[in-house]
């Protein structure tokens with residue numbers, strides 16, 4: 001026999017249950033994603049830490065190579081000056097723009113802060129607090145180590161108009177920020193698309209040695225990515241290794257018949273691309 | 275008696291197998307045609323299988339009905355489990371012979387071997403629910419088929435036992451095996467609407483949009499028997515509402531709520 005009332009109630013409960021099920025799934029998804037974001041941030045904090053070390057080492061070795069790089073580091077320092085003025089008013093830093101020489105000893109220290117400022121953009125303050133202590137101790141060591149090479153830089157440094165520098169600085173900040181992010185992600189999943197992105201980004205930033213390295217890494221993971229060969233060859237040209245760039249491109253063209261590679265080779269040979 | 279749309283619609287879905295209720299469904303008619311064709315081929319046996327509620331009995335009944343005019347065909351809807359009884363019925367149906375005492379397999383084989391066929395057509399025996407016959411009985415049925423004096427069409431549920439029977443006894447004997455499946459959504463739509471229209475319930479047939487059919491298909495998986503149960507209860511609930519609070523129902527579109535209530539009542543949904 002039909003018991004309509006009972007059926008109505010059971011149907012309502014059934015509907016409610018199915019809504020609750022969807023709701024629960026929704027909640028669980030949210031919890032999982034919050035957790036994932038938290039984990040990701042935590043990881044990036046610790047890895048950026050080590051990253052900064054690597055970056056610093058590279059920087060100090062590169063400084064001897066080209067003037068461009070020196071300009072960059074100068075630019076770096078400029079950003080930091082700005083940031084520090086915002087973060088913690090430090091009188092010494094603000095003092096003057098002309099009297100740069102006075103600031104040089106602290107340059108390296110500042111640069112280190114800069115790399116750690118990468119973190120400030122991404123991280124929760126809670127995590128940041130616990131980490132900063134470590135960073136500071138590491139930074140101190142580094143200032144001692146690299147001070148010697150720093151002095152050379154100081155002497156050679158050209159004095160550039162401040163206004164233009166400022167504009168560039170803003171861009172630079174973001175790109176470095178991006179790269180730091182992407183490098184951590186790349187370390188986790190070894191995705192060649194990421195390393196290729198990093199290579200391209202470094203190339204844009206005129207950091208040709210890094211661009212070269214990441215193009216090479218990309219190529220090791222997957223040697224069929226045309227763009228990695230192109231960046232590789234372009235970086236070689238920029239690093240004044242034109243012959244090697246030509247050789248590499250020819251080899252790749254033989255194997256892939258890539259029209260883009262042919263185009264680039266032609267441009268290099270005719271001197272269009274320098 | 276007065277015509278009540280919900281009552282008539284409800285009774286459309288009584289779970290009976292009656293050839294006048296047969297609905298022509300594309301897939302089924304294809305199978306039907308190939309089965310009809312295979313009857314005239316020199317095949318010894320035909321196996322028809324599928325899950326309960328996929329329409330095997332309906333199919334067999336329809337086949338039997340349409341064969342009768344041209345063929346000697348006999349349908350055994352429920353298995354005759356007593357061996358002697360089974361052979362006596364066969365003797366009666368095939369040769370019009372009446373036995374008062376026992377008739378065992380050896381005796382019956384003798385009878386069959388001595389009989390000549392009336393013309394080129396082999397008489398047909400349609401066995402429904404054949405999974406209920408014992409293995410030894412199935413073996414005897416197979417031996418009878420080998421005489422080519424009688425042909426069996428066997429319908430059985432797809433159970434483990436059926437698989438066993440198929441493997442052990444029919445591997446080389448069954449020349450044609452046909453599987454019936456649950457309805458697809460489209461087939462279910464046609465099934466429900468045609469069934470209602472046949473009974474002149476056009477208004478209720480129009481209540482089923484593709485959305486409602488999808489929900490019903492989700493609940494019944496397109497099984498005809500489960501669909502019948504669900505639809506019967508559905509219209510029973512409509513009838514109940516009509517008689518008690520008619521403002522609770524909308525006659526133009528079937529309500530998901532009532533579909534779910536029916537599913538709960540018939541146990542197709544656990545709630």
Ligand SMILES: Nc1ncnc2c1ncn2[C@@H]1O[C@H](COP(=O)(O)OP(=O)(O)O)[C@@H](O)[C@H]1O
Pocket residue numbers: 288289290291292295296297298299302324325326327328329330331332333498499502
């Ligand atoms: N083609 C069809 N037309 C009309 N009703 C059908 C059809 N196929 C199945 N049915 C209905 O579905 C129900 C189950 O079918 P049935 O033949 O008994 O399944 P099975 O024998 O496979 O268990 C029956 O009530 C039958 O009337």
Ligand SMILES: [Mg+2]
Pocket residue numbers: 327330331332402403
């Ligand atoms: Mg049946």
